Amino acid sequence: MNLSWTLSRYLGRQFLAVTLITFSIFLALIFIIELVELLRRGADKPGVTVSLLFSMALLEVPRLGGRTLPFAILFGGMAAFLRLSRNNELIIARAAGVSVWQFIMPALVVAFAVGTFVVTVYNPVSSTLTTRFGQLESKYLEQRASFIAVSANGLWLRQADSNGQSVVHAQHMDGKGLKLDEVTIFLYGQGDTFLGRIDAATASLKPGFWQLEDVWVLMVDDQPRHFDSYRQETSLTESQIEESFAREESISFWELPHFINTAEAAGFSARRYQIYFHQLLATPVMLCTMVLLAAVFSMRTSRMGGLLQMVLGGILAGFVVYFLGNLSLALGLSGILPAALAAWAPSVVVMLLGLAVLFHLEDG
Numbered sequence: 001m002n003l004s005w006t007l008s009r010y011l012g013r014q015f016l017a018v019t020l021i022t023f024s025i026f027l028a029l030i031f032i033i034e035l036v037e038l039l040r041r042g043a044d045k046p047g048v049t050v051s052l053l054f055s056m057a058l059l060e061v062p063r064l065g066g067r068t069l070p071f072a073i074l075f076g077g078m079a080a081f082l083r084l085s086r087n088n089e090l091i092i093a094r095a096a097g098v099s100v101w102q103f104i105m106p107a108l109v110v111a112f113a114v115g116t117f118v119v120t121v122y123n124p125v126s127s128t129l130t131t132r133f134g135q136l137e138s139k140y141l142e143q144r145a146s147f148i149a150v151s152a153n154g155l156w157l158r159q160a161d162s163n164g165q166s167v168v169h170a171q172h173m174d175g176k177g178l179k180l181d182e183v184t185i186f187l188y189g190q191g192d193t194f195l196g197r198i199d200a201a202t203a204s205l206k207p208g209f210w211q212l213e214d215v216w217v218l219m220v221d222d223q224p225r226h227f228d229s230y231r232q233e234t235s236l237t238e239s240q241i242e243e244s245f246a247r248e249e250s251i252s253f254w255e256l257p258h259f260i261n262t263a264e265a266a267g268f269s270a271r272r273y274q275i276y277f278h279q280l281l282a283t284p285v286m287l288c289t290m291v292l293l294a295a296v297f298s299m300r301t302s303r304m305g306g307l308l309q310m311v312l313g314g315i316l317a318g319f320v321v322y323f324l325g326n327l328s329l330a331l332g333l334s335g336i337l338p339a340a341l342a343a344w345a346p347s348v349v350v351m352l353l354g355l356a357v358l359f360h361l362e363d364g
Helices: 005-041 050-086 089-095 100-141 238-244 256-265 271-281 283-304 307-333 339-363
Strands: 147-151 154-161 164-173 179-188 194-206 209-219 225-233
Touching (some): 005 050, 050 100, 050 283, 089 100, 147 256, 164 194, 271 283, 283 307
Antiparallel strands (some): 147 154, 164 179, 179 194
């Protein structure tokens, strides 16, 4: 029997409505938890108001909400299929000759469409809001004076020291930014007064200073001087440099390929950005995988009963997906797995397991 267009639209609408409600509940919980955490972090910070923290919590919700979307699809799908079963709609459809594959096909189409929308539209908006949140967090909560940017010209870094501000530019760097090549440091005093510049062949970050080699110091009120070795004060640490690089979730899906190429050309390891890019590409597949898992537990419940069994099974399935995702990510970041495999493996493995269980339940 071919599934009618009317029935397909009805099933798709039911699945989408319940999923959106579930996702909205997740977003509300995320906002409350994030607001409480920001209130705790900003309690003793000068210039931080409740309205500022409220707006920061709103800015952070889309990023965290994107992480919970697969689980919203899972639990929303389970709720939708269970509702259809409790209303006897599933039983009637199956009695009319509709197979489980035809029954879940509208949900799979909706999930794939939602995944495509998330990647192409939701993610760019979320990345913009995440960037703004990072700026506010750095200014008001962490009060960092340093800023790092990777561009086609190399690395640009702004830092503070006892004499004022300085801007460091390097053509190339190692993976962590602890050693720079072809370095220029622009020195500024109070009121952004230009004091001079320092040119060096290399710069290595040491505790409290940059160790420069083959150095020319050119000050506005002095003659150029050359040093084989020179120390330039800095307040930066290794952890601050690593944390200052752009968070992958603050970069739009459409900008990620260019950013990856630029970072690699500058000598920065772009592995985590590559993995994130492939994770975004795998999003529609992951959401379809969650629909299959939802069908596994809800269809079984419709036959054998047991709401508690369905809920516990869904929670266990969500935990397994979360564990596999983190494990695969760790293996990918460590270089054990290629970036593409690390991103796609959880979706593919769980999808195959879901298909196998559905085949066993329906055709076994």
